[in-house]
Amino acid sequence: MTTPTRPSLDDPSLTIPVEHAGIFEPIPLARTERQREFYDLRDGEMLLNMGPQHPSTHGVLRVVLKISGEQVVDLDPVLGYLHRGVEKIAENSDFHHIISQLDPLEYVASLFCEWSPVMSFEKLLDVQVPRRAEYIRVLTGELNRIASHMLFLGWYALDLGGITPILWSFAERDEIVEMLAAITGAKLLFNYFRIGGVNGDLNHEFMSRLGDWMSRAGAQLEAGMGLLNENEIFVRRARGLGVLDRETALRMCATGPNLRASGVPFDIRRAHPYSVYPELEFEIPTRREGDSLARYLLRMDEVRQSLRIIDQCLHQMPDGPVMARLPRLLRPRPGRAYSAVEGPRGQYSCYAISDGTDQPFRLRIHDPSFLHLQLVGLLMPGNLIADTMAIMASLDPVMGGVDK
Amino acid sequence: MDRAFRALIERTFGDDLTGPVRQRHDETEMRIRPGDVPQVMRTLHDDPRLRFEYLGDLAGVDTGTDFQVVYHLWSVVTPDWLRVVADGIPRDQPRIPSITFLWKGAEWMEREAYDMFGLVFEGNRDLRRIYLPDEFVSFPLRKDFHLPDDASRSPGGGVRPMEDAATPADAAETTVRRTAKAR
């Protein structure tokens, strides 16, 4: 490797001088066009900071609101409070070790955080995953999707003021994670997928819990959803809130339920199928209104479809090994691989570059929540402060993924 | 691996490609010059035979010698992912045109690439750091970024002073001597 030239750290275009801001000097030096536009306060406007410590932002997120009375005029999210430098860490880790470190990115749906990189590595190594392992991946992935959507339901209701649905949905989530804990050994950060398969076959406890749950799941989930679907106050608040039209959704690179609720039937499981999804029968729920209520109802429809998929997986699962035979020290040949999965929040993808050594040269993780936070700034203006949280909750961001 | 698609790309972009169109598994990769990014993207987006309306990812890469910006796109026309690599961005002038005129959602992805690599996207209205604090002076994902040298110089990040082995210059005698009673 040739000696790279260091960029000059005194280059004025690369640094900004920051004066120490006390509480009486609120506005920082605005540097970019958008910042100047934001911090240019007109008469009657006020900056309100919903700080990183807040009972209701979905993780550590700081949002600077520009309000005029009770109405929000503009919004500037400030990220980075949970930035862990995962991509840099990945450049210093083995291919096998990385999987456990990528779990806490989107911790609510951590199996999808593992699935996408694992698929990229399998492409780099030209590894064929056994069919049973693929079915297990789909099965556990769909269970994780249901658990994640249950969390969304609870959190959304909590942000609107209802304190009961979150406890009901967590009771559901509890059952699902107990199931997954029986095979993976963990309840939140599963660390289950491996390059070439999964870590261990399904066992008796998992199957008995799953069978038990599946017999009641439909009715139980409908009861939990019914708490909100038929609640007049909830529906009145969610309907017509934060309408995202089709063109804007595509331009803003929205993915997942947020995109499908705006009328674009794009689901990676059908658009660019991976794993064994081509063999499974399920529908892609789509709605056209694009408001918060549509996003909520769409996620509930997805839960029902996931139940269908789990049922089919259980019936169609073949026997066989669950892990391909791979050496411990992996040295793929130099190349690049990209793979995307449909996570509960949208497209979760991983771009891996290998240079022939046993550590990846570059691992780029693309998280959907990152782009959905841009949507908040677009959908908020004109609404009230109370709706900030409602809109953000309906877009379902998870700050672990946003901040990497 | 869509062979017909590869032919289509080579026909449409002929001169703009700086290397062969490679295909592996379910991806098609094309390389272009950084300056050509806007018109290539516009062609990919608007051309009715291509219709790449979906931007999957925008990543920066440091190859050790220079930078790349890698875009991943999807279209209904082909089952493959299209990877567009804008290669050969010099380290001392890391500038590349922005694609926020087509996809506004790329704004934050370009901010992240700036934050991590120092890539300056011309035309991005909001090019400032997104993850790291504003006072941070270095770019972490570059290959020549070494902890603790760079990061420790900025108050926002890096190692904590306690891990710094050398004693501070203005330490009191007692701190240096570490004895119970002051001299």
Add this chain to the structure above:
Amino acid sequence: MTAYWNRLSVGSRAFLIIVPALLVVGAILTVAVALLLPPVLDFLAANLPLARFVAAAAAIIVVTIPVAFVIIYMELKVIAAMNLRVGPDRVGPYGSLMSVMHGLKVLAKEDFTPRGVDVPIFTLAPIVVFASIPLTMLVIPFAPGVFGQDFNIGLLYFFAIGGMSVVGLMMAGWASFNKYSLLGALRAAAQAISYELPLTLSVVGIIILAGTMSLNSIVQLQAGSFLDWNIWKQPLGFIIFFIAATAEANRTPLDMTEADQELVAGFATEYSGMRFGFFFFAEYVNVFVVSALSAVLFFGGWNAPFNWPFPVTLSLDPGGMGLGLIFLIALAPVAGTIILGLPFWLLSSRVSTLRALVIGFVLFNLLIVGAFMGWAFVSAAWVSGLVWMMLKTFVFVFIFVQMRGTLPRVRVDQLMSFAWKWLLPAALLNIFVTAIAVSILANR
């Protein structure tokens, strides 16, 4: 001497200090009371209404604290049951002492004043908010004869003093040097003022029907059976009143002011310790007061839902029993304990004699207390009235708590538009219809 002191334990030291101190203080107090009591009693006898007022105010302030504790405990447990949880269950039997612990915790917290606040207003705001509530309780009749004051403008007084808490909220929001508090206070003031109108107008129907604003009289006019209650005559008025009362008490679904998902704690963001405790208490006592008012105005107050078909008099003449009374008092507990403990001792081999005696004793006590309470209930009107009143009040408190557990929050603009566009016209309609009905019936 010092050596002797050093050898004592802590308990003994405390004993040796406290007991002589108590004796001395007791002696002084006895002398003082003996000397000063007659003039004090004369003064009280001369100014009976004032004395009554002071006693009532003191009683109310003393009573609000246990009531708030009970309501807080109810909220914790009932909402937990609705959430499929258990709620507090460690602190006392079934967690019943949890509210007491909350109260003590709030007292023990650091009480600081943030930088930049307007100190006098900041300090007075919780007091203003809290003070208005016991004052409103002064006019509510809890039982025949058990009320603070019987104003002939009682209802008007109630709403007037109840509106004082709005001033307190705005003081709190402005004085805290905080944008969140300011916004919260503005919302609170807007909400309170918007809902004051439907609240007061919804009871005008009752005033027309009763002909008086005195709450005592309103309750007396509902005597009879439950068919005489005002709810049948003013159903729309009750609905409006209840919704507006929910808004006045800042309860979900109309609790924009303290929506902690949006503005941390609204106007009370900068308050901690006992100051926050005041706001907290004031809200729960307000819930109690508003429930009590609902019961008084619409559900007959302290009237039982049906008349006792025959009066029960106990013709016991203790004096006539003579010496037998002493034998009764001496032997009844022993006999009762043995008789009530006998079945347990006989039927279960796991119950030892001592245990059976203890069970018997407890049951005997319960029996006597139950008999006494039953006698008080049927013979003293104020006891039965108080029991019915408390029952009705706590039904409404339960409804408030259940609404909190079940419903999400209404957005602030929807809240305001609901008050102005729906509740206010409905209240006016109610008055109109009531007035027409009364005039038609009077002319007939």
